[in-house]
Amino acid sequence: MNSTIQAVTDRIIARSKNSRKAYLEKIEKARRQGPHRGVLSCGNLAHGFAACNSSDKADLRSMTKANIAITSAYNDMLSAHQPYETYPQIIKQAIAEVGSVAQFAGGVPAMCDGITQGNPGMDLSLMSRDVIALSTAVGLSHNMFDGSLALGICDKIVPGLLIGSLAFGHLPTVFVPAGPMPSGIPNKEKARVRQAYVEGKATREELLEAESSSYHTAGTCTFYGTANSNQLVVEVMGLHLPGSSFVNPGTPLRDALTKAAAKQVTRLTDLGGNYMPIGHIVDAKAIVNGLVALLATGGSTNHTMHLVAVAKAAGYTINWDDFSEISKVVPLLTHIYPNGSADINHFVAAGGMALLFKELLGAGLLHNDVNTICGRGLEQYTKEPVLIDGELQWREGTDKSLDPEVIATCAAPFKPDGGLALLQGNLGRGVMKTSALRANKTKIVAPAVVFEDQFDLDKAFNAGELNKDCIVVVRFQGPKAIGMPELHRLTPPLGVLQDRGFNVALVTDGRMSGASGKVPAAIHVTPEAYNGGLLAKVKDGDMIELDAQTGTLQLLVDEQELAARDNVLAQIDHHLVGMGRELFAGMRSELTGAEQGACSLFATQEQVG
Structure with missing residues (x-):
């Protein structure tokens, strides 16, 4: 072992x-x-198998x-x-x-x-x-x-x-x-059309056709x-x-x-x-x-x-x-x-x-x-x-890979590690999926461009404001803030920027999940901005260092200056009402941090031992 x-x-x-x-x-x-049907009252048990056929009723009555x-x-x-x-x-x-x-x-x-x-x-x-x-x-x-x-x-x-x-x-x-x-169309082709659409090089009809041919x-x-x-x-x-x-x-x-x-x-x-x-x-x-x-x-x-x-x-x-x-x-x-x-x-x-x-x-x-x-x-x-x-x-099963481009061996793997890096520093703790990153994309030091909402990034991208080396910060996306949605809509524009030759990365207290790809992304950052995390103090132009090799997630701003800054207040009311979201206010308030499972189910259990 x-x-x-x-x-x-x-x-x-x-x-x-x-x-x-x-x-x-x-x-x-x-x-x-044991199953309580053995000690249920006649009325309780009758309710439990009322819709069963006669044979199933007999079996459930027998308890064998x-x-x-x-x-x-x-x-x-x-x-x-x-x-x-x-x-x-x-x-x-x-x-x-x-x-x-x-x-x-x-x-x-x-x-x-x-x-x-x-x-x-x-x-x-x-x-x-x-x-x-x-x-x-x-x-x-x-x-x-x-x-x-x-x-x-x-x-x-x-x-x-x-x-x-x-x-x-x-x-x-x-x-x-x-x-x-x-299998439908190759995933690589689907990704190509998605990125082309973001750049205005593919129509919506072409995009829908590609997506429909993939999810078919x-x-x-x-x-x-x-x-x-x-x-x-x-x-x-x-x-x-x-x-x-x-x-x-x-x-x-x-x-x-x-x-x-x-x-x-x-x-x-x-x-x-x-x-x-x-x-x-x-x-x-x-x-x-x-x-x-x-x-x-x-x-x-x-x-x-x-x-x-x-x-x-x-x-x-x-x-x-x-x-x-x-x-x-x-x-x-x-x-x-x-x-x-x-x-x-x-x-x-x-x-x-x-x-x-x-x-x-x-x-x-x-x-x-x-x-x-x-x-x-x-x-x-x-x-x-x-x-x-x-x-x-x-x-x-087979003893050797029938396609070495898809399944490798432990003796000659695609990468020597499992492709997940823990990042930590004054910005908190987060994770980065590195398995899809190119070798020279695991470290970046660049100025922050800060967004309070994922939808604001599209406007900045379309206006050409992100055509530069930058680390995009999308905050107030965490569990207690708005329920920690996935932010996949950010991947195509960030991918375009990377293909244009810019060094870009993402830092967020939201999620990117299994479809995370070629753009370096420090995700699930905890503590989240809404719950006291330093992300709430980041300003445009602040230098940030991400390094998957050393496990660094650092805001490069003097500690005295940070101490003098106030936390930015979350403007998230539009995320809390509509589409049933108001019904989940109680559950949202009980969610733990990302590293604790972002879960609402165990707080009371721990309180009562």
Whole structure:
């Protein structure tokens, strides 16, 4: 085992000793109490199975058959989640075939950052994760269930389902993916048209045609953003069936995997001899494995918040120092857009998850002594699913990359580190995704150009005011301010400036996430400007230093001058009302800082111990 990975794991375990102990005691108590349908009054139980058929009613009355909860993020506006429309019936039939019962416990919201970015709804995006966790808990709170199936894919949805499921950590839980859409136009071409549009060299119709040719059918977007990072991390943590993350929807193999996932959860319930609840799978080693895989593939920076919150839900405290230390010893093994030109389907064709597991296990970068939904250890995950004469089987995956431009080896990686840098200095702490940066773009010292709102940058860009070396500061975008929206609309104009030969970078207390690309960006800066961060004192022309190599995030202004400056007051009222944002004022006020997971769910829990 790599000594740094082991040391970080040991530190997390020691740091979290008391909180993990309390968590395990909580879920053991819930296990002993069991599903309450066994002690429900006749009226309560009748409500619980009133809509079931006569056979399912008899099974649920007998208390000898498992009842599996289905929690789904289905909606047919999101391409990634549209395939889930048919899953409940597939799942119910598969579970009936093994003599158990499944009930649809509840739906959770599923919003798409790709639709809302640059629009008012984006201010709700991060908070939707906590709403999803709460919705999951509401569905499971009827306590009718022996196990759980979680159906979700994108951005905040999988982390929310994970947090909610971990609150019911005594229940065996299997996550069920739906898969990416087939490849459309190359991501590189899509990015080219986007940038051309910003420069006025492409029409809106040409832009829409390019976007429509990229996002063209049911399934997850094919670039390696948060959605596909979610799937990869959850599989490495042992919560998916091996190789199931990236099988295209609407295929016989996809349907076979869905049925197999449904049957697998029935084997893990407390009614049999192989009890394995999610709270015993998601431990410190599984969390570290998730971090390793995320960094080895240049995954979404959103997980610098999401995995912190997920770990907290399981009784662990992790921080950005843990991410940083792991990143230094984990090599970058994949080139998937925006870190390269390939998409997630190319990753699968090059060897996919089975090969990734082999490389990381072979280099001693993954803990193998872990629980999974398939048993102890990760050897099963070095295999890939196939249909042979209509029967689902797993065969040994390839031992070498079938496309070295997409998947590299630990011996000869694309980069020696995981592509995530922790930055810190008087401006606070932030993270920078470096996996997509060119070698000479990891350090910049330049004057600040300050914006209080992301939309103001467009005006300055169009007026030619940014045609210079500069570090763009976009502040008052943090969790407590406006809910920490993603700022992807900033990427095309900043990319144009970089291509014009200017040294540019971004500093923000907002998010850029998995689609962060070639422009150096210090993101998730904490403390945020709205909550006392020094970002609130930065003025136009102030020199700022960003250096991913030394981990520097420094405002180069004399301390005495800074002490004499007043914080700029946030002018954010227009972000707080409309599109439902006023309903989230209470949740926004409870959000922790980015490094603490930007989460509203644990403050009260900590206050009561």
